[in-house]
Amino acid sequence: MASAAPDKMAVSAPGFDSAPVTVASHAPQLDDEDMSDDEPLIRKKVNGSGAKKRIGGDSSNSSDDDEKPLSKKPRVSNGMTSKKRRVVDSDSDESDAGPSVKKEPEPTPKTNGTSKPRSSTAKKTAPPATDSDLSEDDKPLAKRTTTNGNGSGKANGNGKPTSAAKPKAKATKKAPSSDEDSPSLSEESSSEDEKPLAKRKPVPKPRQSAGSTTTTAAAKKKVKAEPESDDDDDDVPLAKGKAKAKPTGKDKKPVVKKEKKVKEEEDEEEKYKWWEQEALGDGEVKWTSFEHNAVLFPPPYIPLPKNVKMKYDGVPLTLPPESEEVAGFFGAMIETDHAQDAKFRENFFKDFKTMLDKYPPKENVKVKSLDKCDFKPMFEHFEREKEKKKAMTRDEKKAIKEAKDKMEAPYLFAMVDGRKEKVGNFRAEPPGLFRGRGEHPKKGTLKHRLRPEDIIINIGKDAPLPQANIPGKWKGVQHDNTVTWLAHWKENVNGNAKYVFLSAGSSWKGQSDRAKFEKARELIKHVDKIRKDYTEDLKSKVMADRQRATALYFIDRLALRAGNEKGEDEADTVGCCSLRFEHVTLTPPNTVVFDFLGKDSMRFFQEVQVDAQVFKNIKLFKAEPKKKGDDLFDRLTTTLLNKHLNSMMPGLTAKVFRTYNASWTFQKQLKNTPKNGTVAEKIAAYNTANREVAILCNHQKSVSKNYDTSKAKHEDKIRALKYQRMKLRLQVFSLDPKLKKKRPDLAEDESDMDEDFFERHETDLLEKAIDNAKKKFEKENIKAEEEGEKKKDKKELDERLKEIKDEFKELRKERKSKKVEPRRGATEEKLLEQITKMDERIATAKVQLEDRDKLKDVALGTSKVNYIDPRITVAWAKRYDVPLEKLFSKTLREKFPWAEAEAEKNWVF
DNA sequence: AAAGTAACTTAGAACAAAATAC
DNA sequence: GTATTTTGTTCTAAGTTACTTT
CATH class of the missing domain: 2.170.11.10 (DNA Topoisomerase I, domain 2)
Known part of the structure; x- marks a missing residue:
C-alpha cells in the first residue's frame, strides 16, 4: 500500500542558489538578461527579418511537395481546409510585416490543406544516421528568440482577423550571475527546507477507519x-x-x-489534512x-411556444420537440462564428436532417438546404428569454437560485x-x-x-x-x-469516455497534484545528467537515439508536449514526437522555425537558435526521401521516449519537463521582485514571472473582440492627460517666460498629439460640459420645486451654456496661439507641482496600457493552475509579505491547501 | 508493434460575478 | 444607479500515460 514513496521528499535544488549560471542551464532558457526587458519595446522582434516566413509558403524549399502517397494513413484530405486560420496580421506591426509580406494568405502552418498523410509508414523511411554529420562541438546553447504567434486556429469565418500572427518575442536575458542578490532564498536554509518542513513526514494520522x-x-x-x-x-x-x-x-x-x-x-x-499522511500510489486502493x-x-426539453417557429424557405415549420430541440441548438448559435463555419454547418445539417426524417415537421415540407433554414425566430425568442431573465426582480432570481441549489445539493x-x-x-x-x-x-x-x-x-x-x-x-x-471516478459514459460524437471526478480541491486530486510537483522536483536531481546524455546522443550513430535526443532537446528547451499520434477523426494537431516535415524549417546557420498547431489547435510559432548539432540533425531528419507529410522523427514515438525517460529516473515522462521547467522558471523569475516595492509592484513582478511561464508553455487566449477599440480608448485617455499637461505648461510659461529656457523639458510638446485629436477632444469636452450643465440645471429645478421655490428660468441655462461655449472658443484660441493665460489662482509653484502629478498619471496610464497589451493574448491561468508549484507562490507571498488572496483566488486556495500548510518562506522548488 | 482501452491532467472558451467606469 | 471591463468559475474538449488486446 501506500508506502510507496519514501523518497519523494527532500529534494534539493541543486544549484539553485548558487545558481548563477547553472541556472542557465537549467531553465529553459531565457537568454541573457533576464528580466528587464519588459520594457517598452517589448518584443524584440527578432524576426522581422523575414527569415521566418518561409514556412509553408514558398514551397520552394521542399522540392517536392506533392503529397506523399505512401503514407500510411493517408489522411484523407478534406478538401477544404484551407480556409481557416488566417492570420491576418493585424497591425502590421508585428514582425512579420517586414519583408515581404506578411503572412498573408495563411500562414497555414499546417499545410494541411491537403491531405496530411501523416504516416507512420513514413516512419522508417529514414536512413540510418550516417555519421556524416557529426560535428563535434556543440556549443552555444540555444538561445531562443522566440516569436510566437498565436494565430490560433480560431479563425472565425468572417474574415475578422482574429488574431494576428504576432510574434511575441520575448527574450529575456540573464545576466550571468546576477542572481546573487536573490533576495532571498535565504540561502542555506534552503537546503533544508527543501523539505517542507514539518509536514513532510507524515505523521501518521490515524486515518480513520484505518x-x-x-x-x-x-x-x-x-x-x-x-x-x-x-x-x-x-x-x-x-x-x-x-x-x-x-x-x-x-x-x-x-x-x-x-x-x-x-x-x-x-x-x-x-x-x-491528507498531506500529513503517507501518499498513496497508483493502482492502489483508493x-x-x-x-x-x-x-x-x-431537465427534459421544453417545447417552444407555438408561435416560435423556424422557417424553411419562408414557411414556418411546426416541429416535434425532438427535432425542434436540435433546430434550437443551431438557432441559438446563429450569431456565432460556428454557425458560419462550413464544416460545422455540414455536420449539423446532416444530423438535423436525420432528426427531421424521424421527426418531421407537420407541414410536410422536405428540408433540403441549410441555407433555406431561417432560425431567426428561434434566436430572437432565446434573446427575449434572456432579457426576461435579466429583468427579473431580485426575489424572483433568488427563488430560482434556491430551487436550483436544492436540486443540486x-x-x-x-x-x-x-x-x-x-x-x-x-x-x-x-x-x-x-x-x-x-x-x-x-x-x-x-x-x-x-x-x-x-x-x-x-x-x-x-x-x-x-x-x-x-x-x-x-x-x-x-x-x-482502485479508481477515483464516480461515473462515466461514452460520448457519441467521438466515442470518448467522459468521467465524473471529485473536484480539484479534493484530497484525491490534491494528492496527485502534489505528487506531480514532487516528481518535477525530483527531476532537478537528474536533469543535469539527462541533459548531458541527450546532448551526447545528439551525435549518436543510431538514428533512433539521435532522434530521441533531438526531441528531448526540444521538450526540454521549448517545453513541447510529448505529441502522441492522432486519428483521422480529430483535428490535425501535433506535439514533439508527431512533428512533421513541414512544421520545422531551417535557416542557416542555426535557426529553426517551428510553426505548427498544438493542443487545442493553438499555433506554436517560434524561431529558435539551436545547437549546431541539433540544426544538423534536423537537416538530416528532413533529408531526401522525406517530404511534406512525413514524420520528422520517424523512429520515435511517445512510448519509446517515455520508456527511455523512465530509465533515467523512475516515473519520469515527457510531461514532467513542462512542470519542472515552468516551476523552475517561475521561481527564477521571481527573483526580480523589488524587495522594497509596494505590494502592487510586487504583484506586478509576480505577474511578470507568471507571464514568462505562460509564454514558455505557449498558453494563449484569443484577443478579445473589442481589444482594438478598448485600446484606442485608453490611448485617447492618455492623450487627454497630455492635453491637460500642455495647458498647465503653457500657463507656467505665461507666468514666467524664462522658464522656457530653464526647463527645456517643459518646452517640448507632448508626443502623440495632433490637430485631429485636439479637435476631437475639445469637442468632446464641450459636449460633456454642456450635458452636465443641463443636468445640473434640471436637478436644481427639481429641488427647487420640492422646496416650493420657483423654477429657474430657462434663460439662466442658456446663459450658462453660452458661457461654456465661449470658454471652449477660448480653448481653441489658446491652442492656436500656444499661449494660455494662467487660470485664477495659479502660481508657478502650483503649476509645476501639477505638472509633476500629471507626468505621473501619464506614466502610470502608459504602463498600464503596455501591460494590457502584453497580456492581451497570453493566458496566465493555465500555468498557475497546472504548472507552477503552488508552494513557490506561498513561499514568495510570505517572504514578500503579500497577502496570498491577492495571488490565488478562492478556488485556487481551495485547491492548494497543502501548499499553504507546508511552504514556509524559505521553501524552494 | 500497433491499435485500442482506461483513467486522469491540462486547456481555452463561454459564462457569471465582481469591480470600475461613467 | 447603470454600463462596461475585469476577474473568477464552469464547462467540456483535448491532451498524456499506462495498460490491454489483437
Missing part, C-alpha cells in the same frame, strides 16, 4: 460490479469486462462515517467506502471513507452541438442527450445505490476501489 490501508491492496485490480440488487439490477454487464474481486473493508465504515459526519456538520473544520449520487441530469459532495469531499462535474453533459476546437472534422455534430442507461457508476459496495433524477436504470454499477 480500513483503507488495511484493505488489502489485493484488490488492486478492479473490483467489479455486481448487480446491485435493488432496483434494477440488470446493470448491464457491469463493467464490461473486468471482474474484480473486491476487498473492501467495509464493515467498519458505517460507524465511522456516522461519527464523522456529525462532527463535520458541526464545525466544518476539521478538514482532512477508498474503502464511497457514497455519492452520481450525476444530475438536465445531493450531488455536491461524496463521502469517501467517511469524509465529505466535493464533487467536480456532477452534471451530465447536456445535449448540444459539438464544439470542437480548430479544424475538427466532427464539429457541429449533434451530441445526444444522456440517459441513465448511458452511465456507469462506480461506488462503494455498501453505499445506497443512487437513483437518477430522471427515469431509467444505470448502464452499470461497479465498485472498483
Whole structure:
C-alpha cells in the first residue's frame, strides 16, 4: 500500500542558489538578461527579418511537395481546409510585416490543406544516421528568440482577423550571475527546507477507519460490479469486462462515517489534512467506502411556444420537440462564428436532417438546404428569454437560485471513507452541438442527450445505490476501489469516455497534484545528467537515439508536449514526437522555425537558435526521401521516449519537463521582485514571472473582440492627460517666460498629439460640459420645486451654456496661439507641482496600457493552475509579505491547501 | 508493434460575478 | 444607479500515460 514513496521528499535544488549560471542551464532558457526587458519595446522582434516566413509558403524549399502517397494513413484530405486560420496580421506591426509580406494568405502552418498523410509508414523511411554529420562541438546553447504567434486556429469565418500572427518575442536575458542578490532564498536554509518542513513526514494520522490501508491492496485490480440488487439490477454487464474481486473493508465504515459526519456538520473544520499522511500510489486502493449520487441530469426539453417557429424557405415549420430541440441548438448559435463555419454547418445539417426524417415537421415540407433554414425566430425568442431573465426582480432570481441549489445539493459532495469531499462535474453533459476546437472534422455534430442507461457508476459496495433524477436504470454499477471516478459514459460524437471526478480541491486530486510537483522536483536531481546524455546522443550513430535526443532537446528547451499520434477523426494537431516535415524549417546557420498547431489547435510559432548539432540533425531528419507529410522523427514515438525517460529516473515522462521547467522558471523569475516595492509592484513582478511561464508553455487566449477599440480608448485617455499637461505648461510659461529656457523639458510638446485629436477632444469636452450643465440645471429645478421655490428660468441655462461655449472658443484660441493665460489662482509653484502629478498619471496610464497589451493574448491561468508549484507562490507571498488572496483566488486556495500548510518562506522548488 | 482501452491532467472558451467606469 | 471591463468559475474538449488486446 501506500508506502510507496519514501523518497519523494527532500529534494534539493541543486544549484539553485548558487545558481548563477547553472541556472542557465537549467531553465529553459531565457537568454541573457533576464528580466528587464519588459520594457517598452517589448518584443524584440527578432524576426522581422523575414527569415521566418518561409514556412509553408514558398514551397520552394521542399522540392517536392506533392503529397506523399505512401503514407500510411493517408489522411484523407478534406478538401477544404484551407480556409481557416488566417492570420491576418493585424497591425502590421508585428514582425512579420517586414519583408515581404506578411503572412498573408495563411500562414497555414499546417499545410494541411491537403491531405496530411501523416504516416507512420513514413516512419522508417529514414536512413540510418550516417555519421556524416557529426560535428563535434556543440556549443552555444540555444538561445531562443522566440516569436510566437498565436494565430490560433480560431479563425472565425468572417474574415475578422482574429488574431494576428504576432510574434511575441520575448527574450529575456540573464545576466550571468546576477542572481546573487536573490533576495532571498535565504540561502542555506534552503537546503533544508527543501523539505517542507514539518509536514513532510507524515505523521501518521490515524486515518480513520484505518480500513483503507488495511484493505488489502489485493484488490488492486478492479473490483467489479455486481448487480446491485435493488432496483434494477440488470446493470448491464457491469463493467464490461473486468471482474474484480473486491476487498473492501467495509464493515467498519458505517460507524465511522456516522461519527464523522456529525462532527463535520458541526464545525466544518476539521478538514482532512491528507498531506500529513503517507501518499498513496497508483493502482492502489483508493477508498474503502464511497457514497455519492452520481450525476444530475438536465431537465427534459421544453417545447417552444407555438408561435416560435423556424422557417424553411419562408414557411414556418411546426416541429416535434425532438427535432425542434436540435433546430434550437443551431438557432441559438446563429450569431456565432460556428454557425458560419462550413464544416460545422455540414455536420449539423446532416444530423438535423436525420432528426427531421424521424421527426418531421407537420407541414410536410422536405428540408433540403441549410441555407433555406431561417432560425431567426428561434434566436430572437432565446434573446427575449434572456432579457426576461435579466429583468427579473431580485426575489424572483433568488427563488430560482434556491430551487436550483436544492436540486443540486445531493450531488455536491461524496463521502469517501467517511469524509465529505466535493464533487467536480456532477452534471451530465447536456445535449448540444459539438464544439470542437480548430479544424475538427466532427464539429457541429449533434451530441445526444444522456440517459441513465448511458452511465456507469462506480461506488462503494455498501453505499445506497443512487437513483437518477430522471427515469431509467444505470448502464452499470461497479465498485472498483482502485479508481477515483464516480461515473462515466461514452460520448457519441467521438466515442470518448467522459468521467465524473471529485473536484480539484479534493484530497484525491490534491494528492496527485502534489505528487506531480514532487516528481518535477525530483527531476532537478537528474536533469543535469539527462541533459548531458541527450546532448551526447545528439551525435549518436543510431538514428533512433539521435532522434530521441533531438526531441528531448526540444521538450526540454521549448517545453513541447510529448505529441502522441492522432486519428483521422480529430483535428490535425501535433506535439514533439508527431512533428512533421513541414512544421520545422531551417535557416542557416542555426535557426529553426517551428510553426505548427498544438493542443487545442493553438499555433506554436517560434524561431529558435539551436545547437549546431541539433540544426544538423534536423537537416538530416528532413533529408531526401522525406517530404511534406512525413514524420520528422520517424523512429520515435511517445512510448519509446517515455520508456527511455523512465530509465533515467523512475516515473519520469515527457510531461514532467513542462512542470519542472515552468516551476523552475517561475521561481527564477521571481527573483526580480523589488524587495522594497509596494505590494502592487510586487504583484506586478509576480505577474511578470507568471507571464514568462505562460509564454514558455505557449498558453494563449484569443484577443478579445473589442481589444482594438478598448485600446484606442485608453490611448485617447492618455492623450487627454497630455492635453491637460500642455495647458498647465503653457500657463507656467505665461507666468514666467524664462522658464522656457530653464526647463527645456517643459518646452517640448507632448508626443502623440495632433490637430485631429485636439479637435476631437475639445469637442468632446464641450459636449460633456454642456450635458452636465443641463443636468445640473434640471436637478436644481427639481429641488427647487420640492422646496416650493420657483423654477429657474430657462434663460439662466442658456446663459450658462453660452458661457461654456465661449470658454471652449477660448480653448481653441489658446491652442492656436500656444499661449494660455494662467487660470485664477495659479502660481508657478502650483503649476509645476501639477505638472509633476500629471507626468505621473501619464506614466502610470502608459504602463498600464503596455501591460494590457502584453497580456492581451497570453493566458496566465493555465500555468498557475497546472504548472507552477503552488508552494513557490506561498513561499514568495510570505517572504514578500503579500497577502496570498491577492495571488490565488478562492478556488485556487481551495485547491492548494497543502501548499499553504507546508511552504514556509524559505521553501524552494 | 500497433491499435485500442482506461483513467486522469491540462486547456481555452463561454459564462457569471465582481469591480470600475461613467 | 447603470454600463462596461475585469476577474473568477464552469464547462467540456483535448491532451498524456499506462495498460490491454489483437
